[in-house]
Amino acid sequence: MDIRQQILHIHGGSAFNSYDNYIRNLKKWNISIDDESQSKHWSRNYYSFLFEDSFQCIVPTMPSKHNAKYLEWKIWFEKYLSVLHNDVILVGHSLGGTFLAKYLSEESFPVSIKQLHLVAPVYDYEDDEEELADFRLADFPGKLLDIHISEIHIYTSKDDDIVPYTESEKYHKQIPGSSLHIFEDRGHFLGEEFSELFENIKKVSS
Template identity: 45%
Template structure:
């Protein structure tokens, strides 16, 4: 059975005080309806051939890289050679950082980075300790296929992140969208198609 691990996004702050200030500023909307997003239906869309892991990473509203690393490593014993990963937003830079600093105990088939920040340049948002190393060579070496998806109208992560990733990851395939924002839509057929069609090992 093919395996896929999805790492969701989150919020980061440089200090605990900054996090507290953000909590004070956020508006509680008890009656706002949040539609189902594509990440919730990944397993259903991919079908019985795929085993999909969707770990809930710790403290998503004040994420810390070390905490995410600890939790991510609890997933690793369940993975087989040829596993693939999808990282959305902060989950994307988490995968890029972790795979650039650690060799996984299993081979990695494909990684999809969806609206992943590269650095804090040109952004009003902090990445705290989710900072990429100077070299992404290990990431590139241990992953057979890398896709980087970004939309030109992303209001959260600058579109320039896509070019920065492809510059640092030779062979990565860029997919540019014009109207997907931060990829929060209910359907993502292009990703499902790409996952199903990526060449086998």
């Protein structure tokens, strides 16, 4: 059995209340032929900051991230549950954070959670380009408070132009004992550096 500390990371995505909204936004999105920006995202570089012999980082590609459906993500996510062991670390960025919050508030979880990290998660905010569709929280925090989670960290930045920092404040108010980390200049946390999150993870093995 692999005894390394497990980290399961759920990336972000876009959800829409209707197919027409998806098509409208698809027409507006710009393309990029430079893949380097994606490879430099902090979520792609866990092993650059954490020792591979101490951590097992699981970063699944969730289905249809440009037109995400909660049920599809739930089905795919649950395929990974059988390989998790107690004291797993869960990390969710943007819609991935919303997904984890919704899932943990509605479903039982098979193992204990050492840390839950929600990075720029959406709570109930929607605009012309960002919608929640079936990722919308129904009865939060619900079952999340019954799950054994040792630490809950929420990260937000005041200059995030995609998800307002007030969304993270809503989560913080709903989750007793959670830690809210507010930055001034991280935007939507799309850069290469995120030392604060990695330092919090490293504390598990210290």
